Amino acid sequence: MPSIAVENIIKKYGSKKEPVTALDDVSLEVSKGELFGVIGPDGAGKTSLFRILTTLLLADSGTATVDGFDVVKQYKEIRNRIGYMPGKFSLYQDLTVEENLRFFATIFNTSIQENYELIKEIYVQIEPFKDRRAGKLSGGMKQKLALCCALIHRPSVLFLDEPTTGVDAVSRKEFWEMLKALKQQGISILVSTPYMDEAELCDRVALIQSGKIMSIDMPQHIIQKFTKTMWSVRSAEMVRLLNDLQHYSNTEKCYAFGEFHHLVLKNESGGKDEILQYLQHLAHHEIELHLAQPNIEDCFIELMGNNKS
Amino acid sequence: MKQLSFLLEKEFRQVFRNPAILRSVLVMPIIQLIIFPFAANYEVKNVYLSMVDNDHSSYSQKFISKITSSGYFILTDYSPSYNKAMESIESDKADLIIEIPYGFEKELVKENKAAMLIAVNAVNGAKANLGGAYAANIIRDFNKEIQMQWMTFPAFNAIPTIEITSSNWYNPTMNYKEFMVPGILVTLLTMIGTFLASLNIVHEKEIGTIEQINVSPISKSTFILGKLIPFWIMGLVTLTIGLLVSRLFYGIVPVGNIALIYLFAMVFLLALLGVGLLISTYAETQTQATFVGFFVMMVFMLLGGLYTSIDSMPDWAKWITKVNPVAYFIEVMRMIVLKGSGFADIKYHLLSVLGLAVVFNSWAIMNYHKRS
Structure with a gap:
């Protein structure tokens, strides 16, 4: 039995005349103990999917089960066994760390002691501040406390909606370490993120765009499916370079990617020399050009292009 | 139970960690009860008077000294003509014109009757009404004095008159404060009921904690009770402080049973909290909740009989007061505090408010969804 099974979920918002489709025929499956990532830009429909699965929102059509229970008919069962950390996770700013945790334990009919084992590793990091008000914690600590609150009743499925948005790089890394540890405990985790680099930390990912799932696979497989050659290019004038490359007759796609521009060619025959020639002709200097290893983000951009055409 | x-x-x-709420529950009633009854006063004093005396006789002089010594009127000017007096009304210097026509004394002596004109600035309705009435009263009095002077001899009046003497029951000195203070107390409870609970819930919506509560197995009723009870208790604390203040500052000791006031307040708060809860189920932000809350509160207050008598309202407005818990409570407060009414007298009010409490709360509970 899969931990989460979603079948043909459709959700539309807005008026009947001008509906906005948030989820368009989404299907996916998450098996027990899996760390599953939902990757997509803002507005792709990630939060709607989470709200449907956490029984907060009703889908227009399609079915979904969590832990084998139907999200519509057996929502009460589901509410007992899921942990949910919404994107806008919030704690009571005027309650202390410990009071917040006790509150969430109480509304889930449990106590801190009962499941202390599960959160221990995370909680010890914030325990020195347990009498501090949650509002006075740093961002990373708030996030850890939020995770503790979502875990305090030992859920079998954990929903994390953009848990790392707005958190610094070190805390993000720590956070993913914690998720890995939780996976060991047999908790299935559905996590969404707009950060492509985090996709590679998941067991499997679903790439979602405008309410449609473009691909579901292991991150390595998704990258393997990217068969085209990709170049990294940089020069002294990055803005002009991007513009020039986009107008290059052999360019299929070119976009900014960190310190470099990523370039995919229509026709590989000419290769490196032809590009260099073209750029030198346009008086670019300090040109750096080498083959690049595609990552999830490149795959995402590739899939987006396919989707549109 | 443990959850609750x-x-x-x-x-x-x-x-207790939010000083603003603590202050509004504890200090606000004290300040409001101490300040407002003194300021918000029905008695109209300081009516500015413009006299037009076209007669300049001893009787007209007598009349002017009588009206200015009454204490209600302040003579702002003597105007040579009605039109001049009108100017001072237009420039807002005077509220009332009394014109004594030429030949006033002569007519009075000769014909045994005379005319006089009162013109009132009705922009401020209450002042105009009462000012006009006071002036008419003084004129009637003046008239009587003259009659007394002239007709001392007849054994009985040639013209039969009915003299009206009124006595004010339950508030013999017509002490305005005794009438107003219980009403203001109701206002305070209304504010706590409509605002605190609804803002509290909407605040949880705004910060997002309600989302986590919604995915938890906690039941709707436990959650709602958890929100209602604290503010219900705070309302009763405010009532206690209010009753103490009215006793210490105004010496108002309820003639009736205090326990009856509390019983009614308990039911009343339940109804008002239901209104607050209802607002919170519709409002998404505290701004919305505050605006709707204020609107409801204004309707409750203006159609509640605190400032204007319900009996003189048009029929449609009277119907609104039937679903206004504030109207019932203000009446009951005055009945118990001033008149000493017992349970039997307020039974109908109590049942009505109880009914409203049930309606508001069930409506709110039905409209509160843990999922959308």
């Missing part, structure tokens, strides 16, 4: 008690504990912790 923890929810209550949490709410109270938050209240």
Whole structure:
């Protein structure tokens, strides 16, 4: 039995005349103990999917089960066994760390002691501040406390909606370490993120765009499916370079990617020399050009292009 | 039960850590009760008077000294003509014109009757009404004095007159404060009921904690009770402070049973909290909740009989007061505090408010969804 099974979920918002489709025929499956990532830009429909699965929102059509229970008919069962950390996770700013945790334990009919084992590793990091008000914690600590609150009743499925948005790089890394540890405990985790680099930390990912799932696979497989050659290019004038490359007759796609521009060619025959020639002709200097290893983000951009055409 | 008690504990912790709410529950009633009854006063004093005396006789002089010594009127000017006096009304210097026509004394002596004109600035309705009435009263009095002077001899009046003497029951000195203070107390409870609970819930919506509560197995009723009970208790605390203030500052001791006031307040708060809860289920932000809350509160207050008598309202407005818990409570407060009414007298009010409490709360509970 899969931990989460979603079948043909459709959700539309807005008026009947001008509906906005948030989820368009989404299907996916998450098996027990899996760390599953939902990757997509803002507005792709990630939060709607989470709200449907956490029984907060009703889908227009399609079915979904969590832990084998139907999200519509057996929502009460589901509410007992899921942990949910919404994107806008919030704690009571005027309650202390410990009071917040006790509150969430109480509304889930449990106590801190009962499941202390599960959160221990995370909680010890914030325990020195347990009498501090949650509002006075740093961002990373708030996030850890939020995770503790979502875990305090030992859920079998954990929903994390953009848990790392707005958190610094070190805390993000720590956070993913914690998720890995939780996976060991047999908790299935559905996590969404707009950060492509985090996709590679998941067991499997679903790439979602405008309410449609473009691909579901292991991150390595998704990258393997990217068969085209990709170049990294940089020069002294990055803005002009991007513009020039986009107008290059052999360019299929070119976009900014960190310190470099990523370039995919229509026709590989000419290769490196032809590009260099073209750029030198346009008086670019300090040109750096080498083959690049595609990552999830490149795959995402590739899939987006396919989707549109 | 354990859940509920923890929810209550949490709410109270938050209240005690929020000085603004504490202040509004504890200090606001004291300040309002001390200040407003003195300021908001029905008695109209300081009516500015413009006299037009075209007669300049001893009788007209006598009349002017009588009206200015009454204490209600301040003579702003003597105008040579009605039109001049009108100017001072237009420039807002005077509220009332009394014109004594030429030949006033002569007519009075000769014909045994004379005319006089009162013109009132009705922009401020209450002042105009009462000012006009006071002036008419003084004129009647003046008239009587003259009659007394002239007709001392007849054994009985040639013209039969009915003299009206009124005595004010339950508030013999017509002490305005005794009438107003219980009403203001109701206002305070209304504010706590409509605002505190609804803002509290909407605040949880705004910060997003309600989302986590919604995915939890906690039941709707436990959650709602956890929100209602703290503010219900705070309302009763405010009532207690209010009753103490009215006793210490105004010496108002309820003639009736205090327990009856509390019983009614308990039911009343339940109804008002239901209104607050209802607002919170519709409002998404505290701004929305505050605006709707104010609107409801204004309707409750203006159609509640605190400032204007319900009996003189048009029929449609009277119907609105039937679903206005504030109207019932203000009446009951005055009945118990001033008149000493017992349970039997307020039974109908109590049942009505109880009915409203049930309606508002069930409507709110039906409209509160843990999922959308």
